[in-house]
Amino acid sequence: MANEITYTGSGASTRQQEVYGRLLHELLMDPTDLRSTVTNLGDIGGSGSSTLTVGTVDYDLAMGAANADEVTGSDNTAVTVGAVSISIAHNLIAFGMSDLHSVTGAPGMLDLQALAAKGAQAYALRFTDLVMAAADTITANVGTSGADMTVDDFFSATAQLQSSLAVGPYTAVLAPVQVTDLQASLRSEGGAISFLPATAAQLALKGPGYQGQFMGCDIWQSDSCTTSGGNRIGAMWGAGCIGYVEASARGSMPGAIAAGSASPVYAEFVRTGDPGISQVIHHAFIGCGLLETGRGVNITTDA
Amino acid sequence: MSAIIGQRVTESSTLESEKLPRSVRSRPRFWYIVHPHCWAFDGGEWLPLPSKMSLDPGCNGVTDGGGTDLAVAQLNRNGWRIVRPNDPRLGDFKWYVQEVPKQGRGRVYTSVFDEASVVGSRVFWDHDDEGWRDFRRHIITAGICDPITRQVYDLEVDKQRSAVDRLEGRAAALPHNQVIGSRLVRERERLDAMTAARPAHLGDGKAKTSRRRKVKAKRVQEEASP
Secondary structure, eight states, rough: OOOOOOOSSSSSSHHHHHHHHOOOOOOOOOOOOOGGGSSSEEEEETTSSSSSEEEOOOOOOOOOOOTTSSSSSOOOOOOOEEEEEEOOEEEEEEEEEEHHHHTTOOOOOOOHHHHHHHHHHHHHHHHHHHHHHHHTTTTOOEEOSSSSSHHHHHHHHHHHHHTTTTOOEEEEEEHHHHHHHHHHHHOOOOOOEEEEEOOHHHHHHHHEEEEEEEEEEEEEEEEOOOEEEEEEEEEOOTTTTTEEEEOTTTOSSSSEOOOOOOOOOEEEEETTTTTTTEEEEEEEEEEEEEOOOGGGEEEEEEE | OOOOOOOOOOOSSSSSSBBOTTTOOOBBBEEEEEETTEEEEEEEEEEEEOOEOOOOOTTTTTTTOOOOOOHHHHHHHOOEEOOTTTTTGGGGSOOOOOEEOOOOOOOOEETEEEEEEEEEEEEEEEHHHHHHHHHHHHHTTTTHHHHHHHHHHHHHHHHHHHHHHHHHHHHOOOOOOOHHHHHHHHHHHHHHHHHHHGGGGTTOOOOOOOOTTOOOOOOOOOOOOO
């Protein structure tokens, strides 16, 4: 084992600092949670398979005029059917704490319960990474390699989605540097263009990472945006572009703590008597994938 | 008296070794993928714009054990071509993925064109732009990626022309705005450069229909209208 939180030692030790400081300072992080921006394809827990195959059907089938001779049939129209498969994978995070650290703890200090509460956040972080990795395989692309993001790139992205008939609401997920570049570009704009920053109510509703709205498109900031060729790859998508699958175990694992109804994360506490380490381990099963590339566009600009 | 033999401590085996700080998010292993639609005008030439196929279990069909068959099949179905790091045609660019050591949980995989330096606990990423362009040129000449097609070239030029048109409209409405004015100049220059750098294999720009790719149509004899 490694990385246990201990009373003594350096690095992972927090107790000495807590004794003197009486509080913990959380380092900067990006807690963006994109679950509300993508399509939930359901729970495949107990389905018998770790892969969900979603059928795709082309219903772009307009009626045609009947044959003019009134007696010749039109025959059936072929319906194009395809499929997208998404596999779930096992994800986990474990925290271990030494006995000396635990027994010397006082209310308000770092303890196993505090770490147990971080399981949901760890899941959201993983989820965001998967969504942005899936978005990297969108084929449409706007922006200029090596150049800062501008309002023009944003216009180009919305134009791309509109021209491919992608339905809203539109969501843009941009790297932090892209958001600041976009705001800098907006400052030079005139006319009726305005950026609507996130209000407290919106933040409460949409969660951390939400930045506001521009041209009716929700903007999220995430450091999970991928990089390529010295650029950051943000993305904009409409409904149904990216989907995800979960498998909730519902605490059915022996020794695990029952998860809430339909919660994909379950936890278990493990005790190793020698040398005296208590662990909390969070598990989740999730898969994420691109459903339809035409509903999204990547925004490639300077990192 | 026997000597107690010590082991030489190398930098890589000490805690002080150079590693990316904990704050750097882990990045999964990846393969580059190329698509006929993904091209960019970069450094005065038309080059493919590779994306990454993340080899992260749970992403785009990569299975729990890291199996890629399903993911590759789906990408191929959508027109992507995989640039496998072990492809001998890559020559000097073979094994283009590198692992950068990182503190804490996870691993960081980047391309060989990225280099990280830690200055005062902050990470700075340098990118070898010329090497990246060489790589993209090489995958065309090595036959891993097909050259840009006339349709995609026209589409990219049209996108740039639309961006110039939008800027012209704004510049006309806000003639005093120097930022928009200078951006318009820059984008016009870029459009001119894009058309000037039209790849030779695309010909002179007149649309031609090759016999091989022609969609065969059945001749219909128009009936006399009643």
